Amino acid sequence: VCAELYWEGGEEKQKQKHPFHICCCFALCHRPPKLREISWLLFVFFSSDIEISRAQSPKAVDVLAKEIGLLTDEVEIYGQTKAKVRLSLLERLKDQPDGKYVLVAGITPTPLGEGKSTVTIGLVQALTAHLNINSFACLRQPSQGPTFGVKGGAAGGGYAQVIPMEEFNLHLTGDIHAITAANNLLAAAIDARILHENTQSDKALYNRLVPVVNGVRGFSAIQLARLRRLGISKTDPGSLTEEEIHKFARLDIDPSTITWQRVVDTNDRFLRKITVGQANTEKGFVRQAQFDIAVASEIMAILALTTSLQDMKERLGKMVVANDKKGEPVTAEDLGVTGALAVLMKDAIKPTLMQTLEGTPVFVHAGPFANIAHGNSSVLADKIALKLVGEKGFVVTEAGFGADIGMEKFFNIKCRASGLIPSVVVLVATVRALKMHGGGPNVTAGAPLKKEYTEENLQLVADGCCNLQKQIQITQLFGVPVVVALNVFKTDSPAEIDLVCKIAKQSGAFDAVPCDHWSAGGRGAVKLAQAVEKAANQKNSFKYLYSLELPIVEKIRIIAQKVYGAQDIELSPAAQSQVDRYTRQGFGNLPICMAKTHLSLSHQPERKGVPTGFILPISDVRASIGAGFIYPLVGTMSTMPGLPTRPCFYDIDLDPITEQVKGLF
Numbered sequence: 001v002c003a004e005l006y007w008e009g010g011e012e013k014q015k016q017k018h019p020f021h022i023c024c025c026f027a028l029c030h031r032p033p034k035l036r037e038i039s040w041l042l043f044v045f046f047s048s049d050i051e052i053s054r055a056q057s058p059k060a061v062d063v064l065a066k067e068i069g070l071l072t073d074e075v076e077i078y079g080q081t082k083a084k085v086r087l088s089l090l091e092r093l094k095d096q097p098d099g100k101y102v103l104v105a106g107i108t109p110t111p112l113g114e115g116k117s118t119v120t121i122g123l124v125q126a127l128t129a130h131l132n133i134n135s136f137a138c139l140r141q142p143s144q145g146p147t148f149g150v151k152g153g154a155a156g157g158g159y160a161q162v163i164p165m166e167e168f169n170l171h172l173t174g175d176i177h178a179i180t181a182a183n184n185l186l187a188a189a190i191d192a193r194i195l196h197e198n199t200q201s202d203k204a205l206y207n208r209l210v211p212v213v214n215g216v217r218g219f220s221a222i223q224l225a226r227l228r229r230l231g232i233s234k235t236d237p238g239s240l241t242e243e244e245i246h247k248f249a250r251l252d253i254d255p256s257t258i259t260w261q262r263v264v265d266t267n268d269r270f271l272r273k274i275t276v277g278q279a280n281t282e283k284g285f286v287r288q289a290q291f292d293i294a295v296a297s298e299i300m301a302i303l304a305l306t307t308s309l310q311d312m313k314e315r316l317g318k319m320v321v322a323n324d325k326k327g328e329p330v331t332a333e334d335l336g337v338t339g340a341l342a343v344l345m346k347d348a349i350k351p352t353l354m355q356t357l358e359g360t361p362v363f364v365h366a367g368p369f370a371n372i373a374h375g376n377s378s379v380l381a382d383k384i385a386l387k388l389v390g391e392k393g394f395v396v397t398e399a400g401f402g403a404d405i406g407m408e409k410f411f412n413i414k415c416r417a418s419g420l421i422p423s424v425v426v427l428v429a430t431v432r433a434l435k436m437h438g439g440g441p442n443v444t445a446g447a448p449l450k451k452e453y454t455e456e457n458l459q460l461v462a463d464g465c466c467n468l469q470k471q472i473q474i475t476q477l478f479g480v481p482v483v484v485a486l487n488v489f490k491t492d493s494p495a496e497i498d499l500v501c502k503i504a505k506q507s508g509a510f511d512a513v514p515c516d517h518w519s520a521g522g523r524g525a526v527k528l529a530q531a532v533e534k535a536a537n538q539k540n541s542f543k544y545l546y547s548l549e550l551p552i553v554e555k556i557r558i559i560a561q562k563v564y565g566a567q568d569i570e571l572s573p574a575a576q577s578q579v580d581r582y583t584r585q586g587f588g589n590l591p592i593c594m595a596k597t598h599l600s601l602s603h604q605p606e607r608k609g610v611p612t613g614f615i616l617p618i619s620d621v622r623a624s625i626g627a628g629f630i631y632p633l634v635g636t637m638s639t640m641p642g643l644p645t646r647p648c649f650y651d652i653d654l655d656p657i658t659e660q661v662k663g664l665f
Contacts, residue, residue, distance in 0.1 A: 098386040099393035105407035122160035122517025122525035136385035141367035158518035259322035265294035269642030301627035304366035319626035370400025401598035438464030445575030479541035484512035
């Protein structure tokens with residue numbers, strides 16, 4: 001057990017530890033059962049997530065890989081606790097039946113989050129370590145924005161977390177850095193191309209684009225592809241006419257239509273609006289631009305939705321970055337950068353293998369936010385895991401924020417891309433969040449909870465269950481059985497817990513189960529695992545919410561009315577203009593990825609419970625053609641978070657002697 005590890009090493013080693021841990025561990029190892037139980041609970045409540053993580057020594061990742069059926073040449077080891085898994089595995093196991101597919105979603109959360117990641121991890125620990133059923137968790141890689149901002153990391157918590165949690169939350173295997181590099185290479189290519197076209201004649205531009213190298217002049221492969229798209233079948237650079245040279249050399253990008261932004265994986269509000277090109281060397285080419293957070297990059301969405309290396313390369317090439325002066329789309333392929341982007345992403349496409357505290361395997365791959373992107377881990381991780389667990393096993397993945405946000409996009413975007421059909425949805429709720437929806441005072445990150453949240457209040461809970469009922473109804477729109485997981489806190493009373501479970505079952509949930517995985521690990525989620533196993537065997541009538549053939553505006557309206565509960569939608573003139581443009585360009589048959597606040601079913605974060613009668617404002621509409629969706633911006637949604645007055649980084653430190661990270665959560 002984790003606590004016993006604190007006791008190993010003798011008296012001298014224990015002097016370096018908190019006295020409370022020594023007391024608890026002594027009682028755990030040497031005292032009667034009742035005292036052991038009490039001491040264990042005390043140990044749990046007084047230990048931080050990183051202390052719990054560090055107290056357990058993970059098995060070597062090559063041992064883990066062998067246990068789950070990976071061959072030596074299918075694994076690329078990153079240190080002792082992480083490994084990349086090669087996609088060749090899918091070909092070897094193509095005839096293996098898939099396991100059951102479980103999605104963990106949630107009610108509309110407080111700013112503190114309600115524990116979907118801990119439920120995901122607790123569930124797979126219960127399935128594998130306690131019920132002897134093969135299982136795999138598939139999680140998103142956390143952005144360093146929230147890790148150093150307010151929310152903290154995303155490894156789970158307590159005795160339901162991925163270990164080592166500091167490696168999970170910091171850098172991992174470099175996927176987000178690869179996305180940042182690829183994204184910003186493309187951004188640099190756009191501005192550089194505009195500059196060079198503005199300052200050179202057709203002949204000079206063509207000679208530089210197709211130079212003589214060692215006495216030979218030839219087109220590169222990506223340039224030949226561009227010629228074919230332009231209807232030019234020639235392959236000799238010297239044979240093009242002046243008109244053909246002009247068509248080939250000039251993209252004629254309209255700077256006012258550029259939608260591709262630079263990114264950085266940091267919450268930095270002062271990059272929300274910037275000016276580029278102010279140096280004299282840029283010869284007066286100045287324009288306003290912005291930074292997005294890295295996980296909002298379309299390349300992140302592509303990583304999460306791609307099904308192969310070839311598919312990823314094709315998607316990267318299709319990314320629309322701007323329009324030309326005739327109103328036609330300009331793509332990454334037109335800029336000649338597709339191959340370079342694929343090279344930067346060649347390792348990032350492989351899922352990263354890690355493990356939970358109880359040794360259950362975890363894939364960590366991709367990390368799009370759910371409020372400004374589609375909010376789900378990768379299709380590839382899910383597909384590989386479903387093969388590895390076998391027909392009777394379970395793969396549990398998590399969708400960001402509430403069911404109205406991450407789950408809706410999981411079904412309408414991710415499932416369309418993967419072709420996979422989910423078996424059951426686990427809907428996570430907390431008494432705390434339900435009290436907020438019932439009219440409780442504001443919940444603010446970093447501030448102590450008001451007494452309404454720490455004392456029994458059945459009326460607040462009952463009133464707040466309207467949000468739980470609405471999220472159950474949203475799940476039922478897709479025809480998938482739903483199990484409610486009540487993530488229990490120590491301040492929740494038995495009466496409050498019973499009330500939530502009763503209302504959930506009356507509202508159509510297959511089952512509703514209190515969970516103590518945070519304090520008890522997999523053992524605290526066994527009943528949830530049993531309920532999920534039963535629900536997964538129920539009749540499944542999965543269906544999408546809308547047809548792709550519908551007009552863009554009608555698809556937006558269906559989501560707004562059926563999922564959010566809006567009376568109608570209202571598009572700004574700019575948004576309507578973009579819809580008309582994308583329809584004219586042939587992009588009207590893509591799914592919709594709404595960029596909306598996660599703190600309310602409406603567009604107004606302060607409106608809790610189940611708002612009705614509101615008009616959903618669509619301020620802008622953008623397109624991620626490579627990823628394969630249209631994304632409307634609701635209200636004043638920002639794609640770059642900011643730092644609060646007191647960010648998490650105040651508590652994060654490094655011990656220069658032991659090199660141990662402190663303060664992560």
